[in-house]
Amino acid sequence: MARLVASDLAHRLGRQAEAVCRYYLSAGLKQGNYWLVGDVRNTPGRSMFVRLKDSPKGPAGKFTDAATGEHGDLLDVIRESCRLNDFADIVEEARTFLSMPHPESEPAQKEHAATPVPSGSAEAARRLIAMSQSIGGTLVESYLRNRGITAFRGTGNLRFHPRCFYRPDEHSPTETWPAMIAAVTDLSGRITGAHRTWLAPDGLDKAPIDTQRKAMGDLLGNAVRFGVPGEAMAAGEGIETVLSVREAIPGMASAAALSAAHLAAILFPDSLRRLYIARDNDPAGNGARDSLIERADAAGIEAIVLSPRLGDFNGDLRVLGIDALRANVRVQLAPQDVTRFMTLTA
Structure with a gap:
């Protein structure tokens, strides 16, 4: 059963291979039909390549690290980039990703950015979440661990943004701070909003700003x-x-x-x-x-x-x-x- 679940998820992820790479391997870049990055743990570099489209050489989503010989699929990418050990956690993270709006290809991103949406709207929240990344190894993990929280199973709705906009008031300049981004969802799992907790640069506490938390989108009844x-x-x-x-x-x-x-x-x-x-x-x-x-x-x-x-x-x-x-x-x-x-x- 676990093998069937893994095979199905790997296939579904492969159909969105570029979005998966932009999300979990954000240190890399697209080159032709491949995504290049340092390794499966999202280290900057170019030795690992992920196939983005099906080809005679193999299906989309398969990767090979030329430096180490390591190879696998996008479930392995999720496991290593999010630092997950339990198969159930990997499955949950993959399913969470598949239900979220995804980072788009470069041409689509430019068109996307040219279409403004109302500040604080549900669509603005979905775009913010799509631009964030998993919390493994980030300041969000440091922040939570400093508060005694170490159980990260099932926390796929928590994300990290390294430079999240913050504006104290309408007359002040915009600042950027690292932030914990939380996806607010309805009962069906659809993202309706986002919650931001701005963090200090070392991740050990919240940022030294007047308003350390803000929510956006449709929140009533959701969580x-x-x-x-x-x-x-x-x-x-x-x-x-x-x-x-x-x-x-x-x-x-x-x-x-x-x-x-x-x-x-x-x-x-x-x-x-x-x-x-x-x-x-x-x-x-x-x-x-x-x-x-x-x-x-x-x-x-x-x-x-x-x-x-x-x-x-x-x-x-x-x-x-x-x-x-x-x-x-x-x-x-x-x-x-x-x-x-x-x-x-x-």
Whole structure:
């Protein structure tokens, strides 16, 4: 079964080989019917070449590194460039890519850039995400690890942009800062918006600017989603909060609504039967909790509140440590979900 899945995904990726290369091998360039780059880990150089079109020599998407003899397909590119080890993670990243708008060929990019879209619109968000890259080995990974977050499985909706525009106000000049870009999606996985967290140049904290986070696009009811929801899922406000909860229950799908107001309005998947609300310890968090419980009850969904010991779950993770976080979350889960979703950390 795994072999069939891999073969199908490799074939689908091969049909969009140039887009895959522009996305995961951004240090390279197109030359004729090939993409040239240093190696499969996106090192600058020209020794590795990826076939962009089917030919008598082989199908699109196959690569060879002339320096090392290494060869493979675009699933291998995703595995190495994103630093993924688990096959399930590679499959999820590939499927996420195949559902996203993709970097286009050079002629199309010029035409694309000549067609402006409204600032802050859903289309502007999709273009920003298409220009970003996976987070493996980037400042986004450094930033999250510095906040105690190390479980990156299922985080394909998080991206990195090295020079994301930032403008303090309409009278100020535009600046560029590295940024964590998060894709906001609806229940079908369609990208409706984007959230930007501007980062310091060393990646150890947020950028030293007045407004460190901004969202754009159609946000109401939608969220930054991690994993595929089933009968149970967790939802919270901030990305760091939700990722911290995932450290304790890595097997459970989760969603970051980006604000208390949007958390209260988050849409429920049809399969959902039990919703864990990861609240923040503040008045806005309490209000979102109450509204969401009321909506869940009306939909026949059991709502269970997860409460941090400190101000939020990332504070718990950073100050109290992962063992204390897991212990606190464990006693708040339904017994069947402890067995089902915490076995990876037992």
